[in-house]
Amino acid sequence: MTRRDFAGPDDLRAMQDLASRLWSPTSRFHPGQLAWSRYYRPVDPAALDDGEAIAIWSDGDETVGFGWAEAPDWLELQVDPGRPDVAAELVDWFEEVSDAESQSTLVMEGDVAEKALAAAGFVPDPAAPWFTHHTVDLADLLPVPDLERYRFRHVERHEARERAAVHAASWSDFGPSKVDERAYRQLMDAWPYRPDLDWVAVDAEGRMVASVLVWLDESHGAGLVEPVGCVPEHRGRGLAGAVTLAALHHLATLGGTVAQVSPRGDDGYPGPQRLYRSLGFRPRARTITWTRSLT
Structure with a gap:
């Protein structure tokens, strides 16, 4: 060794x-x-x-x-x-x-x-x-809700600046984000990133307002949801959950069979766990x- x-x-x-x-x-x-x-x-x-x-x-x-x-x-x-x-x-x-x-x-x-x-x-x-690690069988996914004035799509590699900006704005409650265009370009070049599993919600003007990044490990058909976010002015409309479901349905078309997410399990930050359980994720193991x- x-x-x-x-x-x-x-x-x-x-x-x-x-x-x-x-x-x-x-x-x-x-x-x-x-x-x-x-x-x-x-x-x-x-x-x-x-x-x-x-x-x-x-x-x-x-x-x-x-x-x-x-x-x-x-x-x-x-x-x-x-x-x-x-x-x-x-x-x-x-x-x-x-x-x-x-x-x-x-x-x-x-x-x-x-x-x-x-x-x-x-x-x-x-x-x-x-x-807590939560998982959902992709065969049991809920349908993607139809949210008026929003649509869901994956990003393109030339959109690193915009993609970094929506993440940074979504996490602004926790202080200035370190995610910027340079960081996101590096992320896009890292294995196993793929743009067709990097999804955003866009408003009627085409602006990115929520996002989810899914990572696929093809050897297990396992997708990791990390991270998810929605800009403050568009919260409360179900966008974070809807864009996550859109990405997971696409994951299933690529051969994915299971998705994992790891929200806080304690009472200090319960919101994400409630969101993921509402999408069908269930707890499996804890740290x-x-x-x-x-x-």
């Missing part, structure tokens, strides 16, 4: 290949989630931000784990369930690259890494926000936040 540090897009693809190989409705990552996490902001594809670190573990040509210290106090990880030894090495690596006095990570309940986290002094944090203090 070998460990290497992140050196560019090929390493992101190795992480995505692991996520694809392990994917199920109860696994931590979908390949599309890793693409979004990497390119939701402008980045140098071959370099990481200050304070960020990624390591990848391989056994021969097969990726068996990765750790992504998105910040000194926050770790994302995935480990092949058949290789619990990787989890212990990964936790040790995080301590090496992090100088934070408090450290946290998010894993699925029952994840193979939990034993290694507990041995290193991490404990579950019941007060932390948590997320647990583990935290330790090194002071």
